Amino acid sequence: MSMSETTTETGIIFDIKKFAIHDGPGIRTTVFLKGCPLRCVWCHNPESISREPQLAFFPEKCIGCMRCVEVCPTGATTVRNGEMKYDAGRCNVCGKCAEECYAGARVIYGKSASVAEVMREVEKDIPFYENSGGGVTFSGGEPLMQLKFLKALLVRCKERRLHTAVDTCGHAPWEAFEEILPFTDLFLYDVKHMDSGKHRELTGVGNELILENARRLDERGAEIWLRIPVIPRFNDDIDNMERIASFFGGFRNIRKIEFLPYHRFAEAKYRRLGMPYALSGVEPPTEEQLEKLAEPFRRAGLKIATA
Numbered sequence: 001m002s003m004s005e006t007t008t009e010t011g012i013i014f015d016i017k018k019f020a021i022h023d024g025p026g027i028r029t030t031v032f033l034k035g036c037p038l039r040c041v042w043c044h045n046p047e048s049i050s051r052e053p054q055l056a057f058f059p060e061k062c063i064g065c066m067r068c069v070e071v072c073p074t075g076a077t078t079v080r081n082g083e084m085k086y087d088a089g090r091c092n093v094c095g096k097c098a099e100e101c102y103a104g105a106r107v108i109y110g111k112s113a114s115v116a117e118v119m120r121e122v123e124k125d126i127p128f129y130e131n132s133g134g135g136v137t138f139s140g141g142e143p144l145m146q147l148k149f150l151k152a153l154l155v156r157c158k159e160r161r162l163h164t165a166v167d168t169c170g171h172a173p174w175e176a177f178e179e180i181l182p183f184t185d186l187f188l189y190d191v192k193h194m195d196s197g198k199h200r201e202l203t204g205v206g207n208e209l210i211l212e213n214a215r216r217l218d219e220r221g222a223e224i225w226l227r228i229p230v231i232p233r234f235n236d237d238i239d240n241m242e243r244i245a246s247f248f249g250g251f252r253n254i255r256k257i258e259f260l261p262y263h264r265f266a267e268a269k270y271r272r273l274g275m276p277y278a279l280s281g282v283e284p285p286t287e288e289q290l291e292k293l294a295e296p297f298r299r300a301g302l303k304i305a306t307a
């Protein structure tokens, strides 16, 4: 891949988070790529699931100026009986309403960006990476869904000698992992459920490919931080944790295991996107529950951190 090929490649991103401290070692910039092959019922980033840009509405910010109605070319946003109405079926996500909304009540999640544009943002914080042992993390969504774009970004980062991490759900062809392996210093690897049927129920896919890819990455010497979302009623049973501890206990290259406890911050995001939320009323796990769930890992000689 030549330099010009890498910089002109484009992809769809929905955020670039600066000064991230939970997405790998040190201070990092996390680039979020849009699109995911899984449909986890608890997804904390619902704006990441679809590959396409999406319109979100923040009702608490709306000042009722109706500029969005005036500029909407498709009639998706209208006024009826003095009230603003939105018809998603007519919206082509042109973004005109978001451009006109000074209150920031309408936001488009997802935009096309070139490698050069992303790198310009990433490179602004090089002194912070150098001082903290940090670098760049590619997250999502599932970044491997945009393989060419991801690889081009990783190649550029390595040319700049930046530490790279890829946050992955593991559900991608092995060949995709092989392509990025030489340019990836760390994999943040999610594991959700050891029972494939249950995994399918919770995420829409079985777990065979995910476990197999993890095993192959370990065999190839890739550095891994294992991340386990803890979702009450879904995967927080001790049997599941015992099976995870036993499967990954023999891996040689897992440097860290983290629980990612369910939280409720995502619920508002679902409302803003007009998406149904399956976990209404579910309470986050308590410290004691997390302690208990960590026991099988301790018994297997593994230490658990909570992100």
Ligand code: SF4
Residues within 6 Å of the ligand: 061, 062, 063, 064, 065, 066, 067, 068, 069, 084, 097, 100, 101, 102, 103, 104, 105, 106
């Ligand atoms: S332009 Fe923004 S603030 Fe004005 S009515 Fe539309 S959503 Fe509300």
Ligand code: SF4
Residues within 6 Å of the ligand: 055, 071, 072, 073, 074, 075, 076, 077, 090, 091, 092, 093, 094, 095, 096, 097, 098
């Ligand atoms: S994104 Fe475009 S089509 Fe959709 S509501 Fe806004 S202005 Fe109308």
